[in-house]
Amino acid sequence: MNPFTDVxxxxxxxxxxxxxxLLAAGPDPALTRHLDTFGPLDADAVTxxxxxxxxxxxxxxxxxxxxxxGRKAMSTARSGRKGLLPARPVVIGNGAEGEPLSFKxxxxxxHAPHLVxxxxxxxxxxxxxxxxxxxxxxxxxxxxxxxxxxxxxxxRIEVVEAPETFVSGEASAVVNRIATGSALPxxxxxxxxxxxxNGRPTLVxxxxxxxxxxxxxxxxxxWFREAGTPSDPGTRLVSVSGPAPARDVxxxxxxxxxxxxxxxxxxxxxxxxxxxxxxGYHGRWVRPGxxxxxxxxxxGRAVRPGAGVIHALGAGACGLQVTARIVxxxxxxxxxxxxxxxxxxxxxxxxLNRIAAGERNPxxxxxxxxxxxxxxxxxxxxxxxxxxxxxGSALEVFADDVRAHLNGxxxxxxxxxx
Numbered sequence: 455m456n457p458f459t460d461v462x463x464x465x466x467x468x469x470x471x472x473x474x475x476l477l478a479a480g481p482d483p484a485l486t487r488h489l490d491t492f493g494p495l496d497a498d499a500v501t502x503x504x505x506x507x508x509x510x511x512x513x514x515x516x517x518x519x520x521x522x523x524g525r526k527a528m529s530t531a532r533s534g535r536k537g538l539l540p541a542r543p544v545v546i547g548n549g550a551e552g553e554p555l556s557f558k559x560x561x562x563x564x565h566a567p568h569l570v571x572x573x574x575x576x577x578x579x580x581x582x583x584x585x586x587x588x589x590x591x592x593x594x595x596x597x598x599x600x601x602x603x604x605x606x607x608x609x610r611i612e613v614v615e616a617p618e619t620f621v622s623g624e625a626s627a628v629v630n631r632i633a634t635g636s637a638l639p640x641x642x643x644x645x646x647x648x649x650x651x652n653g654r655p656t657l658v659x660x661x662x663x664x665x666x667x668x669x670x671x672x673x674x675x676x677w678f679r680e681a682g683t684p685s686d687p688g689t690r691l692v693s694v695s696g697p698a699p700a701r702d703v704x705x706x707x708x709x710x711x712x713x714x715x716x717x718x719x720x721x722x723x724x725x726x727x728x729x730x731x732x733x734g735y736h737g738r739w740v741r742p743g744x745x746x747x748x749x750x751x752x753x754g755r756a757v758r759p760g761a762g763v764i765h766a767l768g769a770g771a772c773g774l775q776v777t778a779r780i781v782x783x784x785x786x787x788x789x790x791x792x793x794x795x796x797x798x799x800x801x802x803x804x805x806l807n808r809i810a811a812g813e814r815n816p817x818x819x820x821x822x823x824x825x826x827x828x829x830x831x832x833x834x835x836x837x838x839x840x841x842x843x844x845x846g847s848a849l850e851v852f853a854d855d856v857r858a859h860l861n862g863x864x865x866x867x868x869x870x871x872x
Contacts, residue, residue, distance in 0.1 A: 475681070475689050476665050476706055477565045482597065485604040488568040495672055497575035497607055504580040504671065505531060511675035512687045513667070517548060517623070517660030518736065518761040520749040523667065526657065530647040531581050533655035542584035544651045546632070547574045549590035549661040550616035550623030553734040554783070555763045558691040559661050561704040563594040566665055567601035571608050573664030576671045581657065586611045589628050590661070591618060620735070620787035624835050625658040627789075638789045639835035662691055662762075682709025686748040690762055694720040696727070697768030713745040713757065713764070722766055729767045729851060733760025735780055736840025738847035739773060772864055774855050777848040778803070778810040784841045794838040798829035802845055812862045819849055819856055 479491040509524030534543045547570060551559040563570060570588070578586050588611055590598055595615055602608045614632050616622050622637035629650050631637035650656020659667075666688060670678050679687040686709030695702045700722045707716055713732070714724040724742045731739055732747070737760045747759045767773055782803040788795035805822045808815065826842035833839065849856060858865045 474706060475669060476562060476569065476662070476691060477704075479566060479569075481565050483565070483568065485568055485601075488566075492569065492572075492669075493672060495572045495576065495668060497572065497579050497671075500576045500579045500671055502531065502580055502582065504576065507675050508580075508667065508670060511670050511678040513663065513670065513678065514686075514749055515660055516662035516666065516690055516762060518733070520758065520760075523659070523663055526647070526659075527577065527581060529645075530655045530657040533645075533648045534581065541654045543578075543581045543655040543657060544585045544587070545574060545578045545581060545583045546587045546589055546628055546651075546656065546658045547661050547664050548623055548625070548628050548658050549588065549594060550628065550637075551591060551761075552616075552618065552620040552623045552787075553736075553761045553763060554620075555695060555731070555734055555765050556693045556761050557702065558693045558704045558762050560591065560594050561693075562662055562665060562691060563590060564597055567598055568605055569665040569668045570661045571601060571605050571611065572668035572671070573659075573666070574611065575607055577657070577659065577664065577667050583657075584654070585651070587614055587632055588612070588661070589614045589616050589632065591616050620784065621789050621835065621837055624837070626835065628658050629656055638791065639837070641791070641834040683748065685750045686710050690747075690759060692716065692747070692759065692762045692764050694764045694766075696720065696722050696766035697771065700766070707747065710746045710748045713740075713747060714742065716747065716764055717742075717766060720764075726769055727766045728769050728771060729773050731763065731765040731767075732757045734763035734765075735784060735844060736760060736836075737763060738843060739777070739851040740847075741851060772810070772855065773848060773852045774806070774810040774859060777844065777852070778806040781806050781841060781845055784837070784844075788837055789835070792832075792834040792838075794829035794833040798825055798838060799841055801825055802829070802841065806845060806848070809856060809859050812859050812864070814860055814862055816860055818860070823849060 479488050505527050513523045514520040530543050534541050549559045574586055617637050621627055624639045626640035627637045630640050646656045682688050689706050689708050692705050703720050717724045727742050729739050740757055745757045748756045749758050785799035785803040788799055790796050802825045809818050826845050829838040830842045855865050
């Protein structure tokens with residue numbers, strides 16, 4: 455029996471089960487079905503005290519960084535109250551999803567647009583916010599606009615289309631796109647929560663996080679904690695992909711879910727998988743094992759879900775070659791606004807491609823490690839750090855493959871390295 459729920463399963467109202475919460479209304483729901491499934495939410499009844507409820511719920515951001523949503527919102531609220539002339543905050547729902555292996559946000563927007571809108575309205579109300587935006591890719595724009603036209607109280611929400619680039623979903627890039635039309639990260643000296651869009655305190659929240667906010671506003675913090683673990687409460691959506699014939703699927707899983715269980719629920723045999731990329735292109739590789747998906751958890755067993763991406767490699771795939779292609783892609787997707795991105799990432803990609811191609815140079819792994827440490831913490835945004843982390847995990851997890859490639863061969867069935 456599938457312990458988790460995918461988008462094709464039969465859903466029950468969210469108060470009835472621990473899993474099957476966010477996607478319970480089914481695909482492309484009209485407002486009436488949304489209300490039948492979740493019940494009404496009076497956003498006007500949400501007060502600033504709701505931020506304390508959010509903090510008690512322990513909800514963390516579902517876009518990758520996993521910051522505590524309640525604390526992040528409270529920080530924005532405090533910034534809005536500073537100064538002689540208080541500034542009403544801006545709240546932005548981020549559905550850019552520039553991660554190539556991620557499709558959970560667009561799936562959510564197709565199944566629960568009204569839940570996302572509810573969360574945006576509730577959070578803005580709790581912050582006494584002034585402006586609201588939904589920042590989504592072209593594929594989601596028509597459905598979001600249709601939902602907004604149905605939804606009471608949504609007329610002040612503005613839709614902004616996000617370009618299909620990797621860095622377009624970075625928080626400062628989101629603000630920059632809305633302000634100027636350019637979806638490039640900003641080298642921020644001040645936090646967005648202090649001075650973001652038009653100088654106002656700005657809260658950028660992933661669309662799944664907003665949907666979770668809407669559920670907490672309806673059912674409360676204790677209900678939210680009924681799923682997951684004490685340190686990682688609630689559920690999260692994950693985009694799961696892997697070798698054929700496995701199908702790409704979005705699963706809703708509880709916090710602290712077992713990685714092998716997630717793979718099995720997606721139709722894969724964990725024993726037939728050679729490695730798993732967890733968290734996406736800014737995530738890390740792990741070998742199949744008793745890991746749990748959680749930003750916090752048992753030392754050595756917890757792996758951060760990041761952007762909610764689980765990508766499995768088949769037994770015949772070469773992890774080094776796959777990683778080399780990913781790092782090459784990431785080097786090409788940089789904003790090209792700082793040295794680590796402009797020079798460091800292409801150098802890392804070149805080095806990793808040389809290892810993957812079987813070049814017999816024992817200095818290559820050390821040089822790749824040096825480059826990764828050199829770019830980390832020095833970029834205008836987190837893009838170099840995420841890329842360096844991925845490359846570092848490949849050197850660690852595929853250490854035997856690295857040694858084989860340096861001897862001109864590949865451990866996989868392909869024999870010689872490509």
